[in-house]
Amino acid sequence: MNRINMFFDKSTQFSIIAALFLLSSCGDKKAGQMPALPPVPVTIEAVQVTDASYHDEYPATVTALDVVELRPQVSGFITGVHFSDGSRVRKGQLLYSIDTQLYEANYDQAVANLNVQEANLAKAQKDANRFQELAKNDAVAKQLVDNADAALEVAKKQVEASKANIKGVQTNVRYTKVYAPFDGTIGISLVKKGAAVTAGQTILNTVSTDNQLAVDFNVDQKDIYYFSNLIQKGKANNDSTFTLAFGGDIYPHTGKILLMDRAVDPQTGTIKTRLAFPNPKNLLRSGMTGTVRVLSTSSKAVVIPYKAISEQLGEFFVYVPGDSSKVTQKRVHLGTALGTNIIVKEGLKEGDKIVVEGIQNLREGAVYTTEVPSATPAKK
Incomplete structure (x- = not known):
């Protein structure tokens, strides 16, 4: 009898607990919902256009306009090296002698x-x-x-x-004498006096032009028309459209556009473009890397504050106000930074409205408000 009572008591306790759980789960559903987020205070401004002068920048490589590997045209032993490594040479200057x-x-x-x-x-x-x-x-x-x-x-x-x-x-x-093919700079000799060389195979040295060097950089295929026009206009050497920078240092001479490559690279969608820079003090050396700066001016440039930009996976967006006081993201293509502002090349036009303050608290579809929140009175 006591066992029955004990079992009954436990069963009764379980039933009561289950009933309480069901009552709690069947309660007001609103109690389980997340409270709605308050509107995010933001500042909205209309996009303006203005006159702008800026530099588009491209990674670039310095290369010689003419470069030649010196190879002997007869076999034999080197009997003379008639220059200093890395020196400037003149066209027709004797460089190497081979046993005659x-x-x-x-x-x-x-x-x-x-x-x-x-x-x-x-x-x-x-x-x-x-x-x-x-x-x-x-x-x-x-x-x-x-x-x-x-x-x-x-x-x-x-x-x-x-x-x-x-x-x-x-x-x-005659081929036992090796002469400089043009004015330029010769490198470090790869053979010494007494070395055996083979006709057409052994590389003796390399000579490259140095009074004027080429600077190669890649431009997007959509800019071909712009650069082609510059070639047709034949920009003069004293034109300031093209400058060259190495870190924070600007090369003291401006460049002249020479040509664009034969075809667009299908892998990258870019085309190689070549400039020529004078090199009177031999400051430029083949193989150097720097930045080509192309001066551009626009009378209707779209300029917005840089703080209005958000980045996601390498793409850039702005928040624009939409219906029901909600924001949506709009992709933009950025240009050059101008102090605290930045040029927008694609994605916005004059009169468009964007969020310029408070974007750090926004997400797609977030509710916004332009009202300044009132200060909360301090508790006594």
Whole structure:
């Protein structure tokens, strides 16, 4: 009996607990909802357009307009290096000498062979003349006359071949001297005196122009028309459209646009553009990296405060007021920063309204208010 009472008591307790749980779950549903967020106080302004002068910036690489790898055209041993590494050289300046003994010996042999062939030609000419005279008196067989004429032609061809051989050997002798192909700067020599070099294979050094250097940078394909117009106008060297910067330092000379590449790179959607900068003090060196600054002016530039911009996954947005006092995000394409403001290239136009204060508390669809919240009185 006591066990039954104990079981009943426990069952009764369980039923009471279950009933209380059901009552609590069936209560007012509003009690379980999140309280509505209060409107976010913001400041809204209309977008204005203004005159602006700014620089578009592009990563750039300095490169030589002309660059040549020096290779020997004959094989042999280096007998002389006639310059200082990294120095400026002039067109036609002697740079390297290669051992000439073999090639001079070949030349002497070619000259001697020519002398022999010329002597043979003289004898063949005399024989031909003699047989021609005898033939006039029918004192010799026609076959012998023909043979003499043929021998004369062979002797002439052999002389021509010997002369051609001399020209080839003379060329090899000249190729034992390596000269600068143009004015420029030569690099550090890759071979020393006594080194063996192979014709057409061994790289001796590199020479590049230095009085004027090229600066290459990539522009978006949508800007091709603008840069093509600059090429057609033939911007002068004293024009300030193109400048070059290295960190915080501005190169003291302005550049001139030369050309655009043949085609757009389908992988990046950009096209290589080339400028030329004078280099009178040799401050520019091939391989340097810097920033090309392209001066642009606009009479109707859309400029907004930079603080109105929000960034998400590499894209930029502004908040614009919508219906029911809610904000929506609008994507924009940014241009150059102007102090605390920034140029908007795409996405906004004059008269559009945007949120310029309070964006840190906003999200898509958030309710906003332009009313200034009243100060909460301090508790006594």
